[in-house]
Amino acid sequence: MSSAELYVQKQTTHHSPKMSAPSNLTYAASQEPRFLVLFDFDETLINHNSDDAVLRAMPCQQLPDWLKNSFRDGQYNEYMQKVLAYMADQNVSEDSIHSAIVTIPPTPGLLSLVQFLQNQKQDFELVVVSDANMYFIEKWLEAAGLRHLFRKIFTNPASFDESGRLVLLPFHSHSCPRCPGNMCKQVILREYLANRQKERGGAPFQRVFYIGDGSNDMCPSLALGPRDTAFPRRDFPMHRLLLGIQQSQKVTFKANVVPWTSGEDIVDCLKNIISER
Numbered sequence: 001m002s003s004a005e006l007y008v009q010k011q012t013t014h015h016s017p018k019m020s021a022p023s024n025l026t027y028a029a030s031q032e033p034r035f036l037v038l039f040d041f042d043e044t045l046i047n048h049n050s051d052d053a054v055l056r057a058m059p060c061q062q063l064p065d066w067l068k069n070s071f072r073d074g075q076y077n078e079y080m081q082k083v084l085a086y087m088a089d090q091n092v093s094e095d096s097i098h099s100a101i102v103t104i105p106p107t108p109g110l111l112s113l114v115q116f117l118q119n120q121k122q123d124f125e126l127v128v129v130s131d132a133n134m135y136f137i138e139k140w141l142e143a144a145g146l147r148h149l150f151r152k153i154f155t156n157p158a159s160f161d162e163s164g165r166l167v168l169l170p171f172h173s174h175s176c177p178r179c180p181g182n183m184c185k186q187v188i189l190r191e192y193l194a195n196r197q198k199e200r201g202g203a204p205f206q207r208v209f210y211i212g213d214g215s216n217d218m219c220p221s222l223a224l225g226p227r228d229t230a231f232p233r234r235d236f237p238m239h240r241l242l243l244g245i246q247q248s249q250k251v252t253f254k255a256n257v258v259p260w261t262s263g264e265d266i267v268d269c270l271k272n273i274i275s276e277r
């Protein structure tokens with residue numbers, strides 16, 4: 001018996017002896033969500049790239065050429081480490097970084113989508129998978145009042161040190177040839193599904209939904225099965241790559257593909273899916 005069930009029983013016995021035991025409450029407390037929804041952060045939850053938006057915290061709002069030119073393909077995490085160190089050298093405060101992040105607007109219709117998912121929270125488990133960083137994502141979600149909706153955030157660790165510098169680290173290391181060294185979202189998805197299935201007494205999710213926009217959202221989408229759905233933001237890199245895959249027929253893509261412009265498009269699709277039992 002779970003602790004939640006114990007709590008319901010105790011409460012019924014001691015505090016409301018005349019009420020009949022709410023049997024559906026005991027059931028709801030022990031029931032796990034049927035569906036998993038994974039959200040990317042930049043250009044998916046928020047309507048901007050947080051690594052670009054943070055530059056607005058600097059008085060001149062742009063980086064020197066020597067720093068921009070130091071970027072190497074596939075080493076974006078290392079590059080952002082240098083950008084954040086440079087901002088600390090320029091005495092950009094945590095306050096100005098915080099306000100540059102929390103003022104980023106959500107993507108169109110995202111709040112409707114999140115509201116819908118909150119209303120159906122017995123059915124949906126929500127997770128963030130992002131190559132941004134923990135500081136940006138947590139602060140933005142907290143300011144939007146949405147942090148509590150997400151069971152887990154998978155992203156690069158970042159926190160301010162004593163000198164006032166936002167220190168960024170890679171999330172993990174992996175051996176996927178398709179992804180940058182600091183993060184493979186497919187590895188994250190596979191490990192999460194395996195861990196959750198164990199925790200759920202062997203029960204897998206009925207369906208997995210992946211909402212993204214970027215080229216690094218392709219790798220996890222390739223792991224989705226025929227009951228799952230990939231939601232690429234229309235006309236963004238993930239969408240273009242998916243169209244390419246569908247035309248080339250060299251790679252088999254198993255999941256359904258539903259491009260979206262607004263979060264409302266995703267709500268419409270999810271409504272149809274949950275209505276079929």
Ligand SMILES: [Mg+2]
Nearest residue numbers: 040042043214
């Ligand atoms: Mg993105």
Ligand SMILES: [Zn+2]
Nearest residue numbers: 176179184219
């Ligand atoms: Zn990968």
